Amino acid sequence: MNTRQLWAAKLAGRPLPAPRGPAALLAGTGAAGAVAPPRQPFTGRILGIDPSLRGTGLALLELAPGRPPLLLRCRTVTVPARQPLAFALGEIHRHVSEFLEGAGVRHVALEQTIYVQNFQTAQILGAARGAAIAAAAIRDLPVFEYAPLRVKQAVVGAGRASKEQMARTVMAILGHGRALAFDEADAAAVALCHAFTWRG
Numbered sequence: 001m002n003t004r005q006l007w008a009a010k011l012a013g014r015p016l017p018a019p020r021g022p023a024a025l026l027a028g029t030g031a032a033g034a035v036a037p038p039r040q041p042f043t044g045r046i047l048g049i050d051p052s053l054r055g056t057g058l059a060l061l062e063l064a065p066g067r068p069p070l071l072l073r074c075r076t077v078t079v080p081a082r083q084p085l086a087f088a089l090g091e092i093h094r095h096v097s098e099f100l101e102g103a104g105v106r107h108v109a110l111e112q113t114i115y116v117q118n119f120q121t122a123q124i125l126g127a128a129r130g131a132a133i134a135a136a137a138i139r140d141l142p143v144f145e146y147a148p149l150r151v152k153q154a155v156v157g158a159g160r161a162s163k164e165q166m167a168r169t170v171m172a173i174l175g176h177g178r179a180l181a182f183d184e185a186d187a188a189a190v191a192l193c194h195a196f197t198w199r200g
Contacts, residue, residue, distance in 0.1 A: 044106035046107050046194055047060050047099055047103075047191065048061065049132050050111050051125065052125070052183065053085070053125070053127070055076055056128060057187035058073075060074070060099055061174075063195050070174070071176055073099065074184040074188065075095065076184055077091055089127055089128065089131040093134060096132045107142050109145075109146065109190045109193065109194035111147075144194050144198075154193040155169055155170065155193055156169045163182045167182060169189075173192060
């Protein structure tokens with residue numbers, strides 16, 4: 001089974017293949033030789049956010065034992081280039097707040113900004129991230145951040161996956177019939193990454 005199949009089986013409550021070899025046996029034991037308690041799968045709702053000043057992706061997912069992850073709602077917050085920075089940040093904050101209001105969201109997951117072309121771009125992306133994070137922070141919701149490489153590895157199983165591969169894989173995991181916009185697929189992917197890798 002590949003990484004995605006293993007996580008899908010884990011979330012669905014299906015039995016997993018037994019580890020093989022002495023290294024696998026030792027991996028689950030502590031210093032005293034006691035077996036570590038099994039990881040508890042994430043349950044509840046996650047808001048995934050792919051922050052960008054002009055096209056922030058939002059995806060609200062629900063995870064429950066015995067069934068695949070469910071996409072409840074998604075959206076791309078599109079802000080025209082003619083609108084000033086302050087307006088764009090307000091739109092991001094407002095839409096994230098709308099997704100969180102009364103939705104019973106347990107955790108918020110964002111994609112980290114790793115590489116930017118210049119200092120000005122870094123400032124703009126940082127401001128967009130801040131607007132999204134602030135909407136979660138004022139509601140006392142835990143916020144988790146993941147590097148793009150980690151998201152791709154957790155969801156697709158390959159750190160060099162393209163946006164098209166990511167979108168197709170996300171749709172397959174969610175069983176979603178409509179093609180998602182790239183920003184929405186990336187937001188759903190970071191939410192899935194959190195669900196797949198969270199250590200509760």
